[in-house]
Amino acid sequence: MTAPVIEVSDLRTHLVTRWGTIKAVDGVSFRVAEGETLGLVGESGSGKSMTCLSILRLVPRPAARILGGSVLLDGEELLTKSEREMQRIRGRKIAMILQDPMSSLNPVFSVGMQVRESLVQHRGLSRKALTERALDLLAAVGISSPATRLSAFPHQLSGGMRQRVVGAMAIAAPPRLLIADEPTTSLDLTIQAQYLRLLKELQERHRLAMIFVTHNLGIVAKICDRVAVMYAGRIVEAGPVAAIFGAPAHPYTRALLDSVPRLGESSEWLAAIEGQPPDLAALPPGCAFAPRCPRVMDRCRAEAPPEFAGGAGHASRCWLQAPP
Amino acid sequence: MSAEPAAGGALAQPLPAIGAASRPGLRGRRLPVVSLSIIAVFVLVALLANVVSPADPEAQTLRNRFKPPAWEAGGSRQHVLGTDGLGRDLLARIIWGARVSLTAGVLTVLLASAFGAAVGLVAGYYGRRVDAILMRITDATMSFPVILLALILAVTVGPSFANVVVAIAVILWARYARVIRGQVLTLMELDFITQARIAGASASRIILRHLLPNTLNTLVVLITLQVGYVIIVEASLSFLGAGIPPPTPAWGSMIAEGRDFVTSAWWVSVFPGLAILLVVLAFNLLGDWLRDTLDPKLRQL
Numbered sequence: 001m002t003a004p005v006i007e008v009s010d011l012r013t014h015l016v017t018r019w020g021t022i023k024a025v026d027g028v029s030f031r032v033a034e035g036e037t038l039g040l041v042g043e044s045g046s047g048k049s050m051t052c053l054s055i056l057r058l059v060p061r062p063a064a065r066i067l068g069g070s071v072l073l074d075g076e077e078l079l080t081k082s083e084r085e086m087q088r089i090r091g092r093k094i095a096m097i098l099q100d101p102m103s104s105l106n107p108v109f110s111v112g113m114q115v116r117e118s119l120v121q122h123r124g125l126s127r128k129a130l131t132e133r134a135l136d137l138l139a140a141v142g143i144s145s146p147a148t149r150l151s152a153f154p155h156q157l158s159g160g161m162r163q164r165v166v167g168a169m170a171i172a173a174p175p176r177l178l179i180a181d182e183p184t185t186s187l188d189l190t191i192q193a194q195y196l197r198l199l200k201e202l203q204e205r206h207r208l209a210m211i212f213v214t215h216n217l218g219i220v221a222k223i224c225d226r227v228a229v230m231y232a233g234r235i236v237e238a239g240p241v242a243a244i245f246g247a248p249a250h251p252y253t254r255a256l257l258d259s260v261p262r263l264g265e266s267s268e269w270l271a272a273i274e275g276q277p278p279d280l281a282a283l284p285p286g287c288a289f290a291p292r293c294p295r296v297m298d299r300c301r302a303e304a305p306p307e308f309a310g311g312a313g314h315a316s317r318c319w320l321q322a323p324p
Numbered sequence: 325m326s327a328e329p330a331a332g333g334a335l336a337q338p339l340p341a342i343g344a345a346s347r348p349g350l351r352g353r354r355l356p357v358v359s360l361s362i363i364a365v366f367v368l369v370a371l372l373a374n375v376v377s378p379a380d381p382e383a384q385t386l387r388n389r390f391k392p393p394a395w396e397a398g399g400s401r402q403h404v405l406g407t408d409g410l411g412r413d414l415l416a417r418i419i420w421g422a423r424v425s426l427t428a429g430v431l432t433v434l435l436a437s438a439f440g441a442a443v444g445l446v447a448g449y450y451g452r453r454v455d456a457i458l459m460r461i462t463d464a465t466m467s468f469p470v471i472l473l474a475l476i477l478a479v480t481v482g483p484s485f486a487n488v489v490v491a492i493a494v495i496l497w498a499r500y501a502r503v504i505r506g507q508v509l510t511l512m513e514l515d516f517i518t519q520a521r522i523a524g525a526s527a528s529r530i531i532l533r534h535l536l537p538n539t540l541n542t543l544v545v546l547i548t549l550q551v552g553y554v555i556i557v558e559a560s561l562s563f564l565g566a567g568i569p570p571p572t573p574a575w576g577s578m579i580a581e582g583r584d585f586v587t588s589a590w591w592v593s594v595f596p597g598l599a600i601l602l603v604v605l606a607f608n609l610l611g612d613w614l615r616d617t618l619d620p621k622l623r624q625l
Contacts, residue, residue: 058521062452091523098522103514108537117533118523169523 003075004031005209006055006177011069013047013054016062020281024050024064026233032177032209032226037200039224039241040213041256043277047233048213052179055211056094057086074176091118095170096179100186101163105154111138111165112150118169137168140205142198160191167198174206181213196223217260221245226313229253232278232288239314249308249316252289287319295320356613362606366599370422378404378413381420381573385411390589406591408581414591417573418599424574425603428489429555433547435493440500441543445531447501448508459505465498470557471564478566488567492557496550503546507539541618549611552604559600575600 013025025047032038040048053059054066057078071078073093078086098104105114115134131150138146141164154162163183170178180199184192200223203210212224220227221241228238229252237250248254255273275292284290290300299319308321369376388411392399399406405414447458474491481487511517511534520530555575561567562576570577575596582592 056522058518087524087526089524090521091525094522096519096522098515098519100515104516104519106516106520106534106538108540166519169519 007031007072012067015064022280023233035207037210037224039220039227042230046230092173094177095175097183099182101159104166118172141168178208179211237316243314250318359606359609370426377416377419379416381416382571408592421573421575428558429551432489432492432554433550436496437500440497443501444504448505462498462501470495474561475566483569545615552607
């Protein structure tokens with residue numbers, strides 16, 4: 001296996017709030033290689049976004065603090081870098097696409113200015129070359145007649161178009177790692193598919209490592225190579241897409257898969273996961289999923305499960321997988 | 325060029341009219357002709373005071389005291405709006421006074437808005453302790469009466485044009501700081517600020533490139549509305565004798581000079597008052613119009 005572009009190990013980010021300390025990211029480890037896509041899946045509040053922001057060192061301060069672990073980008077430790085050094089890495093080596101295209105672009109500047117700006121920040125180019133590059137980028141993200149769009153303002157574009165522009169700005173450098181935080185959640189279904197194809201294409205062209213944050217398992221199946229399922233700040237199961245979809249080891253993953261409606265199945269009710277997402281400020285001593293788990297055992301309530309390897313890169317944190 | 329259209333290039337047809345023509349903003353709404361022309365006339369007159377003015381505004385002719393306006397009995401063509409208690413031509417004084425009032429108004433507002441906007445941007449961007457400290461200073465400033473400060477300055481340093489400008493600006497910035505900070509707080513929640521951070525923008529770059537341009541609309545509206553206010557405050561100060569010292573013609577002090585004679589020589593106070601009324605009204609109408617036009621909620625319509 002090639003050296004990973006990004007290697008996160010034992011990352012811990014905590015939020016200090018009035019209600020207590022929340023372990024938003026609690027010992028997360030994963031690696032993503034060049035050209036590989038990791039799907040980061042979980043309910044809202046499971047720590048997906050906080051993990052991504054921790055990689056960029058952009059956690060909301062001063063409430064959130066990265067307490068430990070390591071984030072290696074091409075072998076370089078990011079957690080010890082100065083803020084100035086991080087500014088040079090952001091956008092240049094790591095890019096991120098956010099969820100809401102409606103507010104991801106500055107409303108007072110034209111599309112051309114914003115795309116050019118993302119280029120200016122990272123390379124010294126002449127005005128003319130900048131415009132050329134901006135046109136290339138817009139064409140690369142599938143924007144028709146880019147020349148006319150250059151002078152358009154964000155509010156004149158549809159959500160899908162805007163998200164394409166955001167994509168164009170993200171690959172301007174081009175980066176080594178692209179983090180996509182639910183980039184298609186607010187797009188129409190038809191546009192979603194197009195956008196996913198586009199991301200995939202850009203990734204292949206630039207050999208990007210990609211972290212794809214989503215709660216849509218259908219998307220994961222389509223574009224990810226590996227999946228990491230997060231629950232209450234931890235990765236409870238990780239492995240190749242086929243392994244996880246074929247034989248989920250953790251009851252939570254199984255429940256997630258079961259809650260995806262399928263055509264042709266005649267169940268009257270959608271399977272839902274019982275109970276509420278956990279109160280992150282007051283997690284149970286054992287496995288965080290134990291209170292909602294259909295197969296809970298006494299051991300689960302007492303002891304947090306360690307990681308059990310299941311072969312072929314498949315691993316899970318569940319006592320069910322404990323070797324006898 | 326690697327212009328191969330990627331997935332779904334036919335998402336939208338090319339729109340022919342995108343660009344300047346369909347840009348939102350000043351076009352499309354009728355211009356406020358009345359207020360613009362009033363302001364234009366006063367600005368022109370102020371700029372060309374030495375050309376338009378019929379007489380020296382400070383030349384006294386005691387023989388011609390309290391001459392009524394030309395259309396009143398006893399008035400003469402020589403002094404169209406009459407003369408004051410020292411025989412100075414009122415029209416000339418109003419024309420030169422326009423220069424003083426408008427300069428004071430614009431200068432003060434620019435000074436205050438620049439400082440206030442800077443404070444508001446910094447407070448809104450950094451938040452937390454910086455915000456708390458800056459906003460408490462702002463609150464304290466706002467609780468201080470402008471007139472009192474100007475009076476203190478006038479008594480201690482002596483009244484002068486610069487003092488008037490400084491005294492008003494020192495208080496006025498707080499309003500800008502508050503409004504801009506409020507706007508920055510809402511802007512900070514939007515993804516494009518996060519996106520800028522992700523793209524590696526520094527604090528100063530985010531403030532200047534992303535926050536400031538998005539507050540310009542508000543700033544312009546506020547500036548326009550405040551010019552009128554400052555003119556009134558300056559006039560009040562001059563009226564109280566803490567403003568622009570005589571014999572420099574200022575509208576406020578002209579009203580004060582005529583106050584004892586309103587029953588016998590009404591024109592001495594009424595005409596400068598009318599000038600203030602017109603200018604302030606014009607600026608306020610323009611400000612209202614700008615606010616309606618630049619309101620982001622109406623912008624997309």
